[in-house]
Amino acid sequence: MNRWEHWRHRIRAMFWIRRRSFRLVMGIITVIASGLIGLSVFARQADQVSILMPAPFADSTAELVRTFNREHQGRIHLNVIRGPLETEAISDLAISSLLLGDTPFDALLMDVTWIPKYAKAGWLEPLDSYFDDDELNALATGASEGNHYEGSLLRWPLVADIGLLYWRTDLMNQPPRTPEELESISRKLQNSGKIPYGYVWQGRQYEGLSCVYLEMIDGFGGEWLSQQTGRVGLDEAPGIAAARWLDELIERGISPRAVTNFAEPEALQSFKSGQAAFMRNWPYAWAELQKNDSAVRNRVGITTMVAKKGEKPSSTLGSWGLSLLKGSARPESTVEAFKFLTSEESQRYLYTNFGYTPTRKAIFNDQTLLNEHPSLASIGTALSFARARPETPLYAQMSDVLQRKLSSTLTGMTSPRDGMEQAERSTNQVLDAAGGIS
Amino acid sequence: MLILLIPSLLFLIAVFALPLIRYVWLSFHADSVMTGLMAIPNQGANWQRFIHDSRYWQDLLQTLRFALVSVTAEVVLGLAIALILNQPLRKRALIRSSSLIPWALPTTVMALGWRWIFNTPYGPVDRLAQAALGRSLNALGEPSLAWMTTVYADVWKTTPFVALILLAGLQTIPADLYEAAKLEGAGPWVCLRRITIPLLLPYIGLALMFRLAQAFGVFDLVQVMTGGGPASSTESIALYAYWNALRFLDFGYSATIMIASFVILSSLIAIAWLVISTARSRSAGAIAR
Numbered sequence: 013m014n015r016w017e018h019w020r021h022r023i024r025a026m027f028w029i030r031r032r033s034f035r036l037v038m039g040i041i042t043v044i045a046s047g048l049i050g051l052s053v054f055a056r057q058a059d060q061v062s063i064l065m066p067a068p069f070a071d072s073t074a075e076l077v078r079t080f081n082r083e084h085q086g087r088i089h090l091n092v093i094r095g096p097l098e099t100e101a102i103s104d105l106a107i108s109s110l111l112l113g114d115t116p117f118d119a120l121l122m123d124v125t126w127i128p129k130y131a132k133a134g135w136l137e138p139l140d141s142y143f144d145d146d147e148l149n150a151l152a153t154g155a156s157e158g159n160h161y162e163g164s165l166l167r168w169p170l171v172a173d174i175g176l177l178y179w180r181t182d183l184m185n186q187p188p189r190t191p192e193e194l195e196s197i198s199r200k201l202q203n204s205g206k207i208p209y210g211y212v213w214q215g216r217q218y219e220g221l222s223c224v225y226l227e228m229i230d231g232f233g234g235e236w237l238s239q240q241t242g243r244v245g246l247d248e249a250p251g252i253a254a255a256r257w258l259d260e261l262i263e264r265g266i267s268p269r270a271v272t273n274f275a276e277p278e279a280l281q282s283f284k285s286g287q288a289a290f291m292r293n294w295p296y297a298w299a300e301l302q303k304n305d306s307a308v309r310n311r312v313g314i315t316t317m318v319a320k321k322g323e324k325p326s327s328t329l330g331s332w333g334l335s336l337l338k339g340s341a342r343p344e345s346t347v348e349a350f351k352f353l354t355s356e357e358s359q360r361y362l363y364t365n366f367g368y369t370p371t372r373k374a375i376f377n378d379q380t381l382l383n384e385h386p387s388l389a390s391i392g393t394a395l396s397f398a399r400a401r402p403e404t405p406l407y408a409q410m411s412d413v414l415q416r417k418l419s420s421t422l423t424g425m426t427s428p429r430d431g432m433e434q435a436e437r438s439t440n441q442v443l444d445a446a447g448g449i450s
Numbered sequence: 451m452l453i454l455l456i457p458s459l460l461f462l463i464a465v466f467a468l469p470l471i472r473y474v475w476l477s478f479h480a481d482s483v484m485t486g487l488m489a490i491p492n493q494g495a496n497w498q499r500f501i502h503d504s505r506y507w508q509d510l511l512q513t514l515r516f517a518l519v520s521v522t523a524e525v526v527l528g529l530a531i532a533l534i535l536n537q538p539l540r541k542r543a544l545i546r547s548s549s550l551i552p553w554a555l556p557t558t559v560m561a562l563g564w565r566w567i568f569n570t571p572y573g574p575v576d577r578l579a580q581a582a583l584g585r586s587l588n589a590l591g592e593p594s595l596a597w598m599t600t601v602y603a604d605v606w607k608t609t610p611f612v613a614l615i616l617l618a619g620l621q622t623i624p625a626d627l628y629e630a631a632k633l634e635g636a637g638p639w640v641c642l643r644r645i646t647i648p649l650l651l652p653y654i655g656l657a658l659m660f661r662l663a664q665a666f667g668v669f670d671l672v673q674v675m676t677g678g679g680p681a682s683s684t685e686s687i688a689l690y691a692y693w694n695a696l697r698f699l700d701f702g703y704s705a706t707i708m709i710a711s712f713v714i715l716s717s718l719i720a721i722a723w724l725v726i727s728t729a730r731s732r733s734a735g736a737i738a739r
Contacts, residue, residue, distance in 0.1 A: 100697070103696075103697075104696050104697075107696055107699070108696065111487075129483055129699060132483045132484065132486065133483050133486065133487055133699060134486055134487070215591075216591075216677070216679060216680070217677065217678065217679025217680050217681065217682065218677055218679070268570075268571070268586070269570075269586060269588050269591065269592075270570035270571055270586055270588050270591050271591075272588070272591035272592070272680050273570060273588065273590045273591030273679075273680060274591075278569075281572070282571075405483045405484060405699075406483075406484070406698075408693075408697045408698050408699075409698050409700075412693065412697070412698075415679075416505075416681065416682045419679050419680045419681040419682070420681040420682075422680075423591070423592065423593050423680050423681050425593060425681050445495075445499065
């Protein structure tokens, strides 16, 4: 018994010593390790570059970013911040942080319509000194638009995006070229019971509706806002005709009544399940339509939007590009990241893996790629008809006014003429009010 | 004694008064993307524009319609639910807590859920309509229906909140009042009208206050479900002010909208309070008689 007590005491004493020395050793290790880590961080001095992107873009560029960081190890560390999914939500997030002054991002992936607004607010750093003429000339027609404002280059395009007309190759031999043809083909197919609806598009009150309308007003020979004269053309004959045509598509049952609440996913869903002969959508839909769950797989073609006889078809330009934010501490490294993400190789990767429309001429001329992906040629053609939305810092208001009145028209609250006349008046009010200030 | 109030007074000034004063100041300035985000005095131009802004007045009417219809429905349904929950039921704790689930859900999540439920043509509501009426309901695409879906979603979500407040009120009513009334031969309807509702009035008033203020500022529900459409039929004041600030970068005008709405809402709450308190004193008088 006594002996047992004695041993217990000794073990305890030993452990106490052990514990104390253990702590000591750990303490020393911690000090040394943190010193080493601190030293290595100091020695490496890698430039931290952060870019805010909408979630889908952050996901699809993740592999490229990893490659970039491997190649630039110790020099630049690129960090892509995965923002919200929706276009407007990402703008709201970026604007809230820019308003607070010190932005936590070096760069932002920007939608084409934001450039004038951000530029006017003084948030963007010009990129002219970083890109030479050769690089500018390498951009495909269409992709080179919407990157400048008031003479300076403010955005470098990552993805070109354009409105396309998707059509069913199993239901017709040739896609329609005019609004009348689209209607007559639809009606014939609907009457024969081959398909419930003719044409699905984006009729919800949001930005997509403005894109749909822009293509139609151009296709009817009009112009939303003339860049030369500054004249708003909504209440002119083509403007009213475009609104009337969209309204009549619903009235005549060629488009389902529900298009008044359709955004891109709803239109895609409808077309993908074989409910419609035509769809207006962006290039991303192509990859979706070729998936296994698609009822129209291998039975889809793409072309440019219909236009009146004698008028050029028009595709709304909806591209995304990288902009350098004012106040970035590492502009050179940030632009280096831009150049990597938009290189020919990166573009080929993004096109083949995610269907992102390239922005460089060279890719549209790449014969092996064209053989593998015949749709690339149609996208290239549509890109040459790309039309930018009005380039003004007041675009958000202009589009908002138009969406409201178009939505009223499509839901039968106003006639196309009244709706467009009201939209014209409100747009002029918006432009005049701002003009009086500046 | 007054000196002891100073800390809380300072806090109130910092949190409420200063932002309000700043907004009033801002509403007399042009501060937008066109001025390079600098505040430039503009001699009341914002207020002139505001008075003639038919869109604001339409939004105001829509917001009021949304607030009044949804809050009325919530109080009526909330009272019914509170009366049920106040009964000696088996597993009462479980029933009470599970009835709170809608209220505990984040608004954006449940709004997204409702958006899919009302989706045309794939949502279950539309499927039911197709089966029953033979045509699509198009609930979110039809201006006359879309606002009702937002009311419906709001009622679904916040009725439990009203029920909770009213349940707390019900538990303060002494049981002997009912016993006495029963002895005098009063039926359940008389008990409800003569005892429950008059004694519950302060709680109903409280629920009304909370709900009116919240419903008047409805934002996330509408933003997610309809984005203000179709034809702006579901656009609320808060949504309009938000767009002016963050989408259009017009802070001067956004401040004008906020200040005007603040005044309108405060007077509404004051009116509601007056109505409730007169009703209370009248019913108190009736009981005394």
